Amino acid sequence: MIPIIEIAKRALDGKPMLEKEYDLRVFSPRVQELVKEYGISYDPDILVPSDDGLADSIFKAAIDLICDVGVYCKDTERVIAFEEKEVMNELKTSFDHAVFGEGMEQRTLLPRTPESKQKPWIFAGAGGVTVSDESIFMRLVENYARRIPIANAITTPCLLSVDGATIRARSPLEIEGSIRTVVLGREALRRAGRPGLPIMNAIGTSESAIALASGLHPDFGLRKTDGYMVAELAELKTDLDLLNRVALLQSLNVPIAGIYGPIYGGFAGGAEGTAVTSAAFHIQGILTYGASWTLCFPIHVKYTSSSSPELIWVASAYAQAVTRNTSVPALYYNYTAAGPCTEMVLHEFAAEFIAGVSSGASIETGGVAKGKYFDYLTPIEPMFAAEVAYASAGLKRSDANEIAKKIVSKFKDKIPDPPKGKRFQDCCDPLTGEPSKECFDIYHKVKKEVTDLGIDFLY
């Protein structure tokens, strides 16, 4: 692992460059050159490619990309550079597992490969989407833990406010919100009878390094066996605040994830460039953060969701590239266009996770309704998503492709104007979090459809 001090030195002493120059004249053209050089092409008729050569080309292009353009530090306006030999050595010696949870819930996150029968890591819950009050937070987390027995870890919601005051970044409200997220999450898991379950998006509500540091105090309940995410910025960037978090987390010896949302239609260009960039981000996490796991959430620049066919191809192709060529476990997170208590949201989860899991990824259940609206969450969506992901282990990519295509045909025309769905308050019992009959009816209907397409659910 490259020491964080070395990364900091490069961020402070690297080649100076204007950010716009990096985006438009360094990063973007090089991605397109590499796409051509390696003959990478997107076939709109395929969602889950079965071509190992394509996956390996994407990976090689990603290595070249990171060696050629480096990682840009926004604060210092300098490039953190890497030599190819150094990159290859780091990849050979990078982490190949991470241990999460305590007692009966302790599990080891292991790397998967395409078509692997090994069950995916199920990181289930809210995907960091915001809720308006603490009781909804509690009901949701309790229900995730109770209703998703195959969950290996929980992703909590974020809090919108504390004591009625809207949380603001860099304010004491953010500090208090960060602490409460941990305290409430841990208590909700205890109430659900799964106190050892890890929280892998610690600390969801913290945006700044100081808020993260505040929530880390042992008095508040975070553990070394929880998961710690550090963002990588679009595209192939970081900043000093993020490197500060890494410095703190590495000193605490906790499992760090590099998390990143490459933008389809952004500086990476179309599907091919976005797949190469996604793979390069995975490598960036290993090099700059010493990541022991990574999380990718590609986003469509126009729809701000990830379920359109070209994005599913990106997720599949990138996952195959990195899981065939690195030991660091890769997780895939999605943004659905549709909201809770709709058939479309479940179709989106099914298509995306069938593609992702058959391509070697594990999953974090994603942001519903683009993660955009407060309280647009129920326990049903992550429950269904987890069940689909679990059942997709061992699927051949060609079969996954056919199944995913049939599912995508049910919703792709609705992506530009998706149904918003219902708020937690409108379709769940506020005291117990029990979803309404309508929610369950939709769940059973879609589950039967997906079963009929060939997915063999565990239960």
Added chain:
Amino acid sequence: MFTYVGCSFLDVHSVFILITFGSEIKMSKDIEAIRQAVIEGDAESVASLTKKALDAGIDPLDILEKGISEGAQTVGKQFENMEIFLTELMLSGEAMMAGLEVVLPQLKSEDVPHKGKVVVGTVRGDVHEIGKNIFKSLLVANGFEVSDLGVDVPTSKFVEEAEKINADIIAVSALMTSTLGGQKDVIDFLEQTGDREKYIVMVGGGPSNQEWADEIGADGFAETAPDGVRVATQLIEKRRA
């Protein structure tokens, strides 16, 4: 173009018409070259072609409207249809600006058609800018004059800049739930200083939505950058009406 001018059977009137027609074709070729260079995002060519066209006596307003602006609008539509991507959009924006630097000094300010002046920026505490940059590029492509304050912008800076350029719109972006309040801060600040009615305030970015815009009293919200341009156009037209 002048092949037939010397033909003996043509009268003087016909010759005049053909020369005029030829000049128009020449003019349209020059303007088309500018339009094409804007589409290709070639700033250097746009600047040199614009200068050449001016030297050839082509009306600067034609260069602006039929060359530079039309090229930028084409690029805006191509981006909206996902035929091109952000890099091409931004390079075209740069090319358009290169052309404007040459042509604008040749025009009286009252002759320059512009849809409105917009201040854009991402709120204090938030460093996300890709969505804001797309919105800015599409505004420019659609004939707006834009002042981009960048990211992590203090509240008062939005208002100062709006006053400085006599803006029509202040467009405030935020990508995180915990920075969304920065959009309300701008409106609160304007109300406190008694300037709220002077400006249209638009909000956008990840967690923003229409309900939030209504709650804080913003004039407009858009889910996407292309929608943002449409909303900005409508709000300005409404105000001017």
